[in-house]
Amino acid sequence: ISFPFPKEEETAFLKSAFFTPFTLGWITQKTQRAAHTYCFQRDRDPEMNKLRQSLRRKKPSYVPEASRPHQWQADEEAVRKGKCNFPVRYLGHVEVDESRGMHVCEEAVKKLKVSGKKSVKAVLWVSADGLRVVDDKTKDLIVDQTIEKVSFCAPDRNYDKAFSYICRDGTTRRWICHCFM
Numbered sequence: 001i002s003f004p005f006p007k008e009e010e011t012a013f014l015k016s017a018f019f020t021p022f023t024l025g026w027i028t029q030k031t032q033r034a035a036h037t038y039c040f041q042r043d044r045d046p047e048m049n050k051l052r053q054s055l056r057r058k059k060p061s062y063v064p065e066a067s068r069p070h071q072w073q074a075d076e077e078a079v080r081k082g083k084c085n086f087p088v089r090y091l092g093h094v095e096v097d098e099s100r101g102m103h104v105c106e107e108a109v110k111k112l113k114v115s116g117k118k119s120v121k122a123v124l125w126v127s128a129d130g131l132r133v134v135d136d137k138t139k140d141l142i143v144d145q146t147i148e149k150v151s152f153c154a155p156d157r158n159y160d161k162a163f164s165y166i167c168r169d170g171t172t173r174r175w176i177c178h179c180f181m
Contacts, residue, residue, distance in 0.1 A: 100152035
């Protein structure tokens with residue numbers, strides 16, 4: 001509140017009977033009650049809420065890639081028909097102790113990268129029956145794996161394009177990790 005008279009008179013006016021601490025407290029309570037009543041009534045009116053929600057700026061909601069079914073329908077059809085393939089660099093395979101775990105896959109990729117063994121340019125075919133890795137140059141079958149024996153698949157957190165899967169070897173019954181880039 002500003003007054004058109006000097007500071008001393010302003011102080012004297014505020015100390016007058018009109019603005020006692022009781023009066024100021026009462027005005028504050030009334031204001032708070034009115035605000036609370038307004039908010040309560042505002043929240044109870046569904047039509048106003050709908051209007052208010054429609055006028056609010058909406059944040060773009062993030063939907064993970066895997067939760068967008070329309071983007072996977074073509075891949076699903078390709079997998080069912082056995083025509084889903086990906087160009088890869090096959091790093092090789094390593095025997096592992098565990099049947100699952102990202103750390104197991106990452107250690108296998110690291111082992112193969114450090115070994116200095118040259119990767120093979122290949123095509124990974126994914127079907128409902130299994131996974132096949134075919135050498136791109138010679139068209140030789142490198143890996144033929146049934147889906148039932150795959151226990152774990154994971155991307156590598158250390159290398160952007162690396163991924164691997166762990167499966168049970170059919171003859172030796174050992175856990176093998178196949179790694180790709």
